[in-house]
Amino acid sequence: MNDGVPPQIPITYEPRLIQPPLALKQASAFSHGDIYIYDLAANSSNxxxxxxxxxxxxxxxxxLAIKNILKFHEANITQIKAHGDHILMSSSEDGDLVMQKMSELATKTERRKPAPSKHPLLSFDINSSEHLLAAGTELIREDANIHFFDSRGDTSTILKTYAESHSDDITNVKFHPTNPxxxxxxxxxxxICQFDLSxxxxxxGLLVVSNTGTSINKIGYFGPSAEYIYCLSHIETLSLWNSDDADAVQQFGDIRGVSNPALGLTLDYAISCQYEPESGRLYLISGSNE
Structure with missing residues (x-):
């Protein structure tokens, strides 16, 4: 760095990345009436x-034939995750984190892990050793909690609760891809808070706190050793951070500012980011209102 100013990161555009253009192959209506799709997940068979x-x-x-209809929750489902081909997980505003074996779906015998006081759960993840689950809650009065569960247990016992690190809704919980x-x-x-859970x-255990200055929509690790973090905000900004300290690598600001209609490039909102280890590139996946 020169005088504390990070070097500029080269940005390239590819407004027509997918070739040939996509065409509808199949469609299936989830339900009739005013039903909204919240989340998607997939494994090799579902x-x-x-x-x-x-x-x-x-x-x-x-x-796209329906294989099963599951009714685990009594309120809005905030996240679903397919962990390999054998485990389905979901969190909800009803306060339940459900971890279900795919082989037992027909019996509807799920393992529920309810949060204390039924705080609405907004996000969750499982660590790389597959032993520990973490879930973040909505702010209720003065509490925004991170709850920890043993994913191998059959009880709903919470191992630990962190209650001091955040002062508002916890929208993202992400384990490092290789460090459990x-x-x-x-x-x-x-x-963005980073913890050592040893x-x-x-x-x-609180190692690093990065203040992005705006409400966080999505975060994720990237880099050859997952040594960096990307952050997308609710006001469509993108920033990159070192994971070992609180320093920003780059602040790109509002992604809508790089729209170029002459090139056919219109960015109205960010969807996610995807890291490609082979090239070292971080791709921003965005959408337009058109």
């Missing part, structure tokens, strides 16, 4: 969809 009627449906990915004791969380309070002490 396309998994959650919706505003509190249902989760499993589809055959080749035919490294966790980061993002919140509407604008903070001894599960919140004060001792």
């Amino acid at each position: 396309l998994i969809v959650s919706a505003s009627n509190h249902e989760i449906k499993l589809y055959n990915p080749a035919t 004791a490294r966790l980061m969380t993002g919140s509407v309070d604008g903070l 001894d599960m002490d919140e004060d001792e």
Whole structure:
């Protein structure tokens, strides 16, 4: 760095990245009426969809035929995740985190892990050793919590709760892809917190706090050793951070500012980011209102 100013990162545009243009192959209506799709997940044998009627449906990915309809939750489903081919997980504003074996879906015998006081759950993740689950809650009065569960247990016992690190809704919970004791969380309070969970002490384990200055929509690790973090905000800004300190690598500002109609490039909102290890590139996936 020169005088503390990070070097500019080269940006390239590819407004027509997908060639040839996409065409509709198959379609399936989730339900009739005013039902909204909330989240999508997939593994080798299922396309998994959650919706505003509190249902989760499993589809055959080749035919879009419905394989199963699951009713685990009594409120809005905030996240679903397919962990390999064998485990389905979901969180909800009803305060339940459900972890279900795919082989037992027909019996509807799920394992529920309810949060204390039924705080609405907004996000969750499982670590790389598959032993620890973490879930972030909505702000209720003065509490925005991170709850930890043993994913191998059959009880709903919470191992630990962190209650001091965030002061607003915890929108993201992400474990490091290879280090099972490294966790980061993002919140509407604008903070990205990173923890070492070796001894599960919140004060001792809080390693780094990065203040993005705006409500966080999505965060994720990237880089050859997952040594960097990307952050997308609710006001469509993109920033990149070092994961070992609170320094910003680059602040791109509002992504809508790079729209170039002459090139056919219109960015109205960010969807996600995707890291490509082979090239070292971080791709921003965005959408337009058109």
